[in-house]
Amino acid sequence: MRPWYKYSIDADVRGKKFVGLDEQYHEHAAGMGGYDTDEAYNSKSEFFNNYFFGYHLGRLQCYDEFIRRHLNKEDKILSTASGRSANELYLMEEGAYNITCSDLDMSDEMYRATVNLFPQFKFYRLNILQSPAPYTYSAILNLSMIYLPDDARLRTFFQHVSQSLESGGKLILDSAGSPDNYLSYLIHDCLLKYEVCLLRAKKLFTTGKLEGIVIKHHDFRRTDGEIIAMANEFGLKLQDKSDYAFLVEFKRSYFLNKIISASRAAENIFTTMGKYIPYIRMFCFYKT
Numbered sequence: 001m002r003p004w005y006k007y008s009i010d011a012d013v014r015g016k017k018f019v020g021l022d023e024q025y026h027e028h029a030a031g032m033g034g035y036d037t038d039e040a041y042n043s044k045s046e047f048f049n050n051y052f053f054g055y056h057l058g059r060l061q062c063y064d065e066f067i068r069r070h071l072n073k074e075d076k077i078l079s080t081a082s083g084r085s086a087n088e089l090y091l092m093e094e095g096a097y098n099i100t101c102s103d104l105d106m107s108d109e110m111y112r113a114t115v116n117l118f119p120q121f122k123f124y125r126l127n128i129l130q131s132p133a134p135y136t137y138s139a140i141l142n143l144s145m146i147y148l149p150d151d152a153r154l155r156t157f158f159q160h161v162s163q164s165l166e167s168g169g170k171l172i173l174d175s176a177g178s179p180d181n182y183l184s185y186l187i188h189d190c191l192l193k194y195e196v197c198l199l200r201a202k203k204l205f206t207t208g209k210l211e212g213i214v215i216k217h218h219d220f221r222r223t224d225g226e227i228i229a230m231a232n233e234f235g236l237k238l239q240d241k242s243d244y245a246f247l248v249e250f251k252r253s254y255f256l257n258k259i260i261s262a263s264r265a266a267e268n269i270f271t272t273m274g275k276y277i278p279y280i281r282m283f284c285f286y287k288t
């Protein structure tokens with residue numbers, strides 16, 4: 001496990017500012033750009049066009065491809081940390097999957113807007129690090145959450161998920177971040193760390209204003225082996241795994257992004273290298 005920091009410049013900050021991990025629901029919501037309701041809630045097609053197709057560089061469509069390969073419509077499914085629940089709503093709407101969503105919280109406004117558009121939407125509050133689900137399920141989804149807990153809390157997560165699954169039940173999990181290896185270290189702990197200083201100097205040169213640097217403890221990076229070994233401790237065995245999103249980590253860099261966008265050849269080269277640092281790693285575990 002390696003802590004993962006994100007670096008940015010901010011006109012309202014002087015010098016350096018360190019920001020800790022998100023803990024509260026409103027901090028997670030802010031990290032997702034706010035869980036507000038907007039005109040996308042006017043119709044189902046607007047909702048999916050806004051929050052599913054192409055959202056976050058196609059992240060949710062990668063999830064959807066893997067989930068459909070492993071879940072059955074007969075499954076009784078719980079989604080933990082479902083956030084806006086766009087994946088789950090798409091599966092319910094287009095595939096008639098039986099899914100109950102859950103998260104730390106959900107505003108009354110978002111709940112009402114979601115049910116208004118999707119009357120079959122089911123939701124309850126669940127802190128999966130605090131307790132198992134109140135019922136057992138034949139499948140559990142967890143998309144883009146396990147980057148948050150440290151190792152002790154990730155063990156608690158697997159324990160609670162295992163307790164919430166029927167025997168033979170499945171956990172569909174997304175790593176929510178690239179593996180901890182030399183290439184991800186080079187990008188996150190070297191390139192992006194120093195690139196932000198160059199961007200700050202560039203801004204000073206063009207605007208005459210010296211902005212501060214924000215260092216955010218975003219979360220943790222783990223190898224496949226670390227995730228699989230921890231799941232095994234709680235009777236969850238790996239059945240399948242697929243990697244997606246090979247350019248995301250490179251595209252965090254202002255300079256690499258420009259190179260990747262410049263030519264098809266560059267994009268192909270970075271896509272090949274990106275197989276070592278997939279942003280999305282989907283795991284399917286089954287409970288023994």
Ligand SMILES: C[S@@+](CC[C@H](N)C(=O)[O-])C[C@H]1O[C@@H](n2cnc3c(N)ncnc32)[C@H](O)[C@@H]1O
Binds near residue numbers: 032083103
């Ligand atoms: C990055 S968002 C992912 C939301 C959604 N699954 C997606 O893929 O777009 C992380 C979500 O995890 C939720 N979360 C964080 N800690 C949690 C916990 N201990 N139990 C349940 N949900 C949690 C946050 O409230 C947030 O909605």
